[in-house]
Amino acid sequence: MEQIFKTLTQLIKNNDDILIMTHKNPDFDGMGSAIGLQQIIHSFKKNSYIVLNSNEKNKSLDESYDLLKENDLYFNPILKTKANSVIKEDTLLIILDTHKAEMTELPELINKSKNVVIIDHHIKSKDYIKDATLTYINANLSSTVEFVTKYFKYLNKTVDPIIATFMLVGLEIDTNNFRLKTTKDTYEAASFLSQLGADNVLKQELLQENKDDYIRRQKLIEKSYMVNENMALCIADNQIYESKDLAYIAEQLLQFENVAASFVIGHLSKDTIGISARSLGNINVEEIMAKLGGGGHLTEAATQIKNSTLKKVEKQLIEQIGGTK
Numbered sequence: 190m191e192q193i194f195k196t197l198t199q200l201i202k203n204n205d206d207i208l209i210m211t212h213k214n215p216d217f218d219g220m221g222s223a224i225g226l227q228q229i230i231h232s233f234k235k236n237s238y239i240v241l242n243s244n245e246k247n248k249s250l251d252e253s254y255d256l257l258k259e260n261d262l263y264f265n266p267i268l269k270t271k272a273n274s275v276i277k278e279d280t281l282l283i284i285l286d287t288h289k290a291e292m293t294e295l296p297e298l299i300n301k302s303k304n305v306v307i308i309d310h311h312i313k314s315k316d317y318i319k320d321a322t323l324t325y326i327n328a329n330l331s332s333t334v335e336f337v338t339k340y341f342k343y344l345n346k347t348v349d350p351i352i353a354t355f356m357l358v359g360l361e362i363d364t365n366n367f368r369l370k371t372t373k374d375t376y377e378a379a380s381f382l383s384q385l386g387a388d389n390v391l392k393q394e395l396l397q398e399n400k401d402d403y404i405r406r407q408k409l410i411e412k413s414y415m416v417n418e419n420m421a422l423c424i425a426d427n428q429i430y431e432s433k434d435l436a437y438i439a440e441q442l443l444q445f446e447n448v449a450a451s452f453v454i455g456h457l458s459k460d461t462i463g464i465s466a467r468s469l470g471n472i473n474v475e476e477i478m479a480k481l482g483g484g485g486h487l488t489e490a491a492t493q494i495k496n497s498t499l500k501k502v503e504k505q506l507i508e509q510i511g512g513t514k
């Protein structure tokens with residue numbers, strides 16, 4: 190990884206225009222690593238922007254942006270609508286926490302720059318962004334935060350405790366509280382962030398969620414059932430969910446005994462039903478979702494089905510996994 194850090198440092202030092210972008214519906218791993226990396230870039234006296242979408246509301250992330258401002262910490266976002274006008278052919282575009290163009294906040298930026306860097310920890314898929322200047326995709330990393338934390342360590346730099354806290358939140362979310370994808374390097378990264386002053390109280394506050402959301406989710410988990418002895422299926426009610434809600438339930442289901450893979454079916458809109466699938470690694474959920482028109486990675490995949498019903502989609506899925514209810 191040292192070679193990557195060296196190359197990345199050179200790229201940052203050689204470029205005056207830098208844009209940082211993560212995936213749509215950003216989370217604390219994507220945004221925490223973006224904010225962390227922006228501090229590093231700033232310490233090299235280079236200007237950078239983090240591409241933000243003002244339409245997406247994420248209470249905890251919004252709270253974090255406010256905290257950065259209140260504490261006079263360096264934070265330089267640019268709205269998605271304006272990013273187009275600042276990008277030039279030689280702008281260094283650093284993409285974090287995804288390697289698929291269509292998943293990024295603003296895919297069109299990728300074609301406008303000839304200087305793209307990709308840092309990600311998801312299993313590399315066929316449709317990764319081609320012709321990048323630097324690509325580092327390592328599925329052995331728990332999170333993108335783990336990469337940025339190691340980069341801080343490598344550079345011998347520190348970061349404000351508030352930002353260290355955001356990063357630790359990202360690391361905990363991506364590992365589902367150190368339950369998934371956790372290695373000794375993950376603990377080391379967490380320990381380093383903690384040494385930098387990551388604050389447990391603030392961390393809990395940022396991880397805290399709305400009680401109603403929690404109860405609603407618990408009810409769905411209660412309704413889930415097992416198929417093939419090692420797969421958990423959860424069929425939501427008729428309310429509309431965001432795909433990240435379905436994904437979150439799927440991740441929660443992986444915590445239970447005997448669950449090697451989980452599938453959550455719910456309405457994403459009136460006429461679209463989504464399936465979110467997760468696996469601990471022995472069952473390839475990408476293959477299963479691909480058969481239903483979707484895609485993803487070995488351990489994380491999803492699909493969307495138009496004009497159907499929850500019942501029909503449930504039946505289709507059970508057929509695909511060769512299960513009996």
Ligand SMILES: [Mn+2]
Binds near residue numbers: 219286331333363
């Ligand atoms: Mn991540």
